[in-house]
Amino acid sequence: MLKKLIVASMGTAIAIASQTAFSHTRLQVPVIEGSATLGHAGKVNYNNVVVAHGCHDPVSGNSSAPVIANSTVFPTSTADDEAMQPTITYSDGTPAPGNVDDYLEGWIGANRLVVSSDVWKYGEEKFDALGNRVGFYVKQGSLPTSGSGTLRGLVPFVTTAVRIPDASCAKSVTLVVAIADICKMTPISGFNDETVQLWTPAVGSNFDGVGGHGYNSPATLTITRAATAPLDPSCGAGSDIKITPSAAQLNRDLPIVAKGKQVWPRP
Numbered sequence: 022m023l024k025k026l027i028v029a030s031m032g033t034a035i036a037i038a039s040q041t042a043f044s045h046t047r048l049q050v051p052v053i054e055g056s057a058t059l060g061h062a063g064k065v066n067y068n069n070v071v072v073a074h075g076c077h078d079p080v081s082g083n084s085s086a087p088v089i090a091n092s093t094v095f096p097t098s099t100a101d102d103e104a105m106q107p108t109i110t111y112s113d114g115t116p117a118p119g120n121v122d123d124y125l126e127g128w129i130g131a132n133r134l135v136v137s138s139d140v141w142k143y144g145e146e147k148f149d150a151l152g153n154r155v156g157f158y159v160k161q162g163s164l165p166t167s168g169s170g171t172l173r174g175l176v177p178f179v180t181t182a183v184r185i186p187d188a189s190c191a192k193s194v195t196l197v198v199a200i201a202d203i204c205k206m207t208p209i210s211g212f213n214d215e216t217v218q219l220w221t222p223a224v225g226s227n228f229d230g231v232g233g234h235g236y237n238s239p240a241t242l243t244i245t246r247a248a249t250a251p252l253d254p255s256c257g258a259g260s261d262i263k264i265t266p267s268a269a270q271l272n273r274d275l276p277i278v279a280k281g282k283q284v285w286p287r288p
């Protein structure tokens with residue numbers, strides 16, 4: 022009975038947190054249950070990057086400057102350059118052992134762009150040098166100004182079957198996502214609240230956006246243990262794991278490269 026009550030109150034806390042967070046750019050579904058199986062028969066989750074508002078308009082003083090492009094990057098996995106590996110911690114911030122594959126199966130290339138031209142007319146997935154999907158971008162659009170802000174915009178994507186391995190003692194794995202809502206295609210030196218909203222972890226990359234509206238306020242995607250794969254009793258209460266992309270990966274993957282040419286940030 023006590024356990025049930027705790028679970029219920031945790032659910033409420035998560036719901037409230039994600040609701041209030043919606044004044045910023047976040048994922049529409051920030052917590053998903055892991056799949057019982059991997060591959061095509063596994064559980065997939067359709068989702069959206071929710072672009073909540075535009076950039077700062079110095080004339081009106083509102084967050085109403087149209088977003089013309091979006092770039093979204095997920096932490097890469099072990100099937101990539103060693104120099105790109107994310108930071109893995111427990112929920113209290115202390116380092117956790119192992120690598121991404123120890124905490125998540127099926128993560129390589131799991132997040133795929135869903136085609137849509139409702140707002141931004143052109144989008145592409147991003148790949149590392151080995152052909153693993155690491156994120157996506159959309160461009161050639163404009164989020165219309167409405168009232169004191171803009172209309173909200175959705176970038177649809179799907180997370181294919183992922184699961185926390187049986188051998189792991191993780192209860193949940195939270196992936197920190199790096200997102201840029203771009204209002205003007207500037208060089209890095211031109212980044213400010215009027216040109217880009219950076220929803221990234223402050224890990225020392227070119228995209229920290231120090232002093233900006235979204236500084237160190239990234240979106241997250243949490244995978245919980247599949248109900249059919251309970252923790253091994255030897256794990257005790259289990260742990261919550263957090264995976265944060267590296268500065269090296271964000272510097273490599275957050276730029277928008279179209280037809281072999283980097284269009285954002287401008288070189």
Ligand SMILES: [Cu+2]
Nearest residue numbers: 044045046074
């Ligand atoms: Cu905001």
